Amino acid sequence: GAVVSQHPSWVICKSGTSVKIECRSLDFQATTMFWYRQFPKQSLMLMATSNEGSKATYEQGVEKDKFLINHASLTLSTLTVTSAHPEDSSFYICSALTGKGHNQPQHFGDGTRLSIL
């Protein structure tokens, strides 16, 4: 149970392109999802918290207009990297909470490798 699917798993595109990444909870409803980015050998850096039906909460230093997050349903959150540039190349991972308790584990997707040429 608690399967999170992330799509696509790999994207290569030209600079200036906007890229959308989907995060779906397959067998549960996720009121809260999180978006992270991870550089090689580094920790997961939280970008934003996504709550169904409301605006995402971004971490300090993350550009809201650059990384658009939409959580339109209880099973889907999307991250759109707008006008992507080579410095946006990274591994983007989403996670979801299955319930409402604050100390529960997060269930992660398998990430999206984004490469901007």
Place this chain on the structure above:
Amino acid sequence: SQKIEQNSEALNIQEGKTATLTCNYTNYSPAYLQWYRQDPGRGPVFLLLIRENEKEKRKERLKVTFDTTLKQSLFHITASQPADSATYLCALGGGDSWGKLQFGAGTQVVVTP
């Protein structure tokens, strides 16, 4: 600022031995601590959660301790197997950061036959 430290050097261990990983933190009073396993190119997978009022948790061959005085958690893999080779991440949460976790950079474990 809050800081979480895990040994950046890979831990090489022989099959059958116990691997012990350390997670130290500063400027933080977490209500709970979680450990995850991450394989290359994959998302983390949850392993264990331990709360601030718990000293030790076990799950099969895994054991976690949590010392809030030392601000440290130890993660043990007993009778290690080559399939245990992965990067292990500790993550802290609680307080006013509802549901959010702050992750360490992880320690790679390599178990050789």
